[in-house]
Amino acid sequence: MTPTAVMSEPTSHLGRIAVDSANRRAPVEVADEAEPIVRVRNLDFWYGDTQALFGVDLDVPKGQVTALIGPSGCGKSTFLRCLDRMNDTIDGVRISGTVELDGQDVYDPRVDVVELRRRVGMVFQRPNPFPMSIYDNVAFGPRLRKELGRKELDDLVEKCLRSAALWDETRDRLDQSALGLSGGQQQRLCIARALANQPEVLLLDEPCSALDPNATAKIEDLIFELRGRYTIVMVTHNMQQAARVSDVTAFFLKGRLVEADRTEVVFTRPSKEETENYITGRFG
Amino acid sequence: MADRPSPAGAPPRSPLLGGTRPDVSGGMGIYLTAAAVAGLMLAAVLFFALIFSRGAAAFWPKPLEEWTLDDGTVLLVQPVEEYDTGDVRARTGNREFMPGREDHVRIPASRIVSRRVPEDAVWIERREYGPFHGYLDEVAADGYHVRLPDGAPEVLAADQVLRVEPINRFGAFGRLGLWFRNVFRFLSEEPRESNTDGGVFPALIGTSLLVLLMSILVMPFGVLAAVYLNEYAKDTWFVRLVRISVNNLAGVPSIVFGVFGLGFFVYGLGDFVDHSLLGLPSNETRFGTGGLLWASLTMALLTVPVVVVATEEGLRAVPRERREGALALGATRWEALRHVILPGAKPGILTGLILAVARAAGEVAPLMLTGVVGLAPELPVDGEFPFLHLEKKVMHLGFHIYTVGFQSPNVEAVEPLVYATAALLLLLILVLNLTAIRMRARVRRRLEGR
Incomplete structure (x- = not known):
């Protein structure tokens, strides 16, 4: 792992929220409290011969909400999927660089991908609920591990549905098909389902893009609720959304991370011209 | 048209008013395609109407008519058909008493001097020689004392007589009752008189067993193969070759499968089982000859392409997000397959089952070579361990149609039986299909959360 490229250049905007404790001073104030839980260094990514990510460095602060913004095809979803190795399921992809979760390189061949994906939901x-009951959807992950008894599982399902602000709407119909829920409810169910694995990091890939404004507001409230208990990384197309819910915003453009900083900094005093152009709506 | 001088006074016609083309509003297309559908429907209706009406008519009790011919012969007949030539054909019964041992006559209608329907005439079903038409005097210890149509007394041995029906006394309801009794006997009895009489029970059981066993053999095999092809195999030339081969297998004439089944299963595997596994002496065969197992296996091979193709369709219909959702929750590939992908592919899998059953139930040619025979009244299921005897030969409705219709000594007597058997086979396929379709509808409803 070579984070030197970032650290040796303290003026780099990529380094602003970086790890180096010596550099954790102004202008970044709030990020100082948070330890990075995910640390990405020099990440390159190819779909076949097409390179999709170019040397991305990013630290994701623990317990905070990190928003990834950028125009379509800029690589933000690809980046997100690198964090729980979902890109492994695609044929012909190649990756170099490191992605660390709590100091462990997740691309180490000895890493148990199944365990990784439990820790990174x-x-x-x-919304992709399984065609089974609401209860079975939430219990899907824990059941795979077969560790919980009936009672514990019931409690966990309730807890997760409460966390996802879905309990009151579904408590009387847990045995009914999850496909009977509305789109917004389905998405909250998917969040509850991910929470049932008790992950450390929660990755949200444009969780609101298929939802109406009402359902979107509910998901945003939920993200705000979950903040602190979980580390959240979300991809979003919606800059207002990024501004509303995130602590840190990372701007991607053409496979490169242009700028990553405290959200209020990115949206008020971006240090790169591309960022400024994008957030002011001049392109993208 | 626009250039044509308009009649005096009339405003010039707009070029837009080009007149009505035949195809405005798609008329031609509709007529052409609708005609094809109409033709199709007509064919289907005719087909089912013919088979089912003839099949049902086979059991309808016709009254016994007494015909007196110009030479003084007295017959008691059930009329069958009238011909344009003026001939009439009728079933006389009483085969052993008729000249030439025929139980049908075909004579010019003009030879019939008088016709009447005697109230007291009876129709007697017998174990041998087909039905008896005549009059019953009394049932005594030595048998049934009867009179032939011309009044000559005879005695029918009691163990030969199955039932006596006074057909001419029946009203509409009586005849309907008799129709149901006839159908029931047809379904529940063994064939008699080299398949020219009696029922089709062993063939019905044989067909059902074959289809059932075929389904049990083909489903796991076909589904697993489809899962490999669709979920694990990369898109290489070899996999493409396998796919093409599987699809081509579906186009191979079924008799070729029969030849393969005979050569590989019966003579190859069967001999191996007999002499290497069971250690039978070389002049004895048990599995080394056609039987239920080999016929089912051959059919499974025949139907595996449709199962593979339909299952692959079903697997492809499971959305990518759903697969990724399972993996993202920490499921292994196998767990995702078992808990999410396969359940999602169930409608496709059941479609495969439906197609396989439909094809297998209607197949005859390969079965003739691998274990279906014209007469095997002994069922492959009985109370003797191991209850299901896979090495036994079975009867089959499809083959029964062929043997009854074309290999029987009494072609005229069996004609109604052919229609009845065909109707039964159709009905069986219909029931099997409807069951599978209902199953699929239920699975679909559940998958869609309704």
């Missing part, structure tokens, strides 16, 4: 763009 993921919610997708389109």
Whole structure:
């Protein structure tokens, strides 16, 4: 692992929220409290011969919400999927660089991908509940591990549904099909389902893009609620959303991380011209 | 048209008013395609109407008519058909008493001097020689004392007589009752008189067993193969070759499968089982000859392409997000397959089952070579361990149609039986299909959360 490229250049904007404790001074104030839980260094990524990510360095602070913004095709979803190795399921991809979770390189061949994905949960763009009951959806992950008894599982399902602000709407219909829920409810169910694995990091890949404004507001409230208990990394197309819910914002452009900083900094005093252009709506 | 001088006074016609083309609003297309559908429906209706009406008519009790011919012969007949030539054909019964041992006559209608329907005539079903038409006087210890149509007394041995029906006394309801009794006997009895009489029970059981066993053999095999092809195999030339081969297998004439089944299963595997596994003496065969197992296996091979193709369709219908959702929750590939992907592919899998059953139930040619025979009244299921005897030969409705219709000594007597058997086979396929379709509808409803 070579984070030197970032650290040796303290003026680099990529380094602003970086790890180096000596550099954790102004202008970044709030990020100082948070330890990075995910640390990405020099990440390159190829789909076949097409390079999708170019030397991305990013630290994700623990317990905070990190928003990834950028125009379509800029690599933010690809980046997100690198964090729980979901890109492994695609044929012909190649990756170099390091992604560390709590100091462990997740691309180490000895890493148990199944265990990684339990610790790093993921919610997708389109709600994807399984065609089974609401209860079975939430219990899916824990049941795979077969560690919990009936009672504990019941409690966990309730807890997760409460965490996802879905309990009151579903408590009387846990045995009904999850596909009977509305789109927004389905997405919250997917979040509850991911929470049931008790992950450390929660990856949200444009969780609101298939939802109406009402359902979107609910998901945003939920993200705000979960903040602190979970580390959240979310991809979003919606800059207002990034501004509303995130602590840190990372701007991607053409496979490169242009700028990553405290959200209020990115949206008020971006240090790169591309960022400024994008957030002011001049392109993208 | 626009250039044509308009009649005096009339405003010039707009070029837009080009007149009505035949195809405005798609008329031609609709007529052409609708005609094809209409033709199709007509064919289907005709087909089912013919098979089912003839099949049902086979059991309808026709009254016994007494015909007196110009030479003084008295017959008691059930009329069958009238011909344009003026001939009439009728079933006389009483085969052993008729000249030439025929139980049908075909004579010019003009030879019939008088016709009447005697109230007291009876129709007697017998174990041998087909039905008896005549009059019953009394049932005594030595048998049934009867009179032939011309009044000559005879005695029918009691163990030969199955039932006596006074057909001419029945009203509409009586005849309907008799129709149901006839159908029930047809379904529940063994064939008699080299398949020209009696029922089709062993063939019904044989067909059902074959289809059932075929389904049990083909489903796991086909589904697993489809899962490998769709979920694990990369898109290489070899996999493409396998796919093409599987699809081509579906186009191979079924008799070729029969030849393969005979050569590989019966003579190859069967001999191996007999002499290497069971250690039978070389002149004895048990599995080394056609039987239920080999016929089912051959059919499974025949239907595996449709199962593979349909299952692959079903697997492809499971959305990518759902697969990724399972993996993202920490499921292994196998767990994702078992808990999410396969359940999602169930409608496709059941479609495969439906197609396989439909094809297998209607197949005859390969079965003739691998274990289906014209007459095997002994069922492959009985109370003797191991209860299901896979090495036994079985009867089959499809083959029964062929043997009854074309290999029987009494072609005229069996004609109704052919239609009845065909109707039964159709009905069986219909029931099997409907069951599978209902199953699929239920699975779909559940998958869609309704």
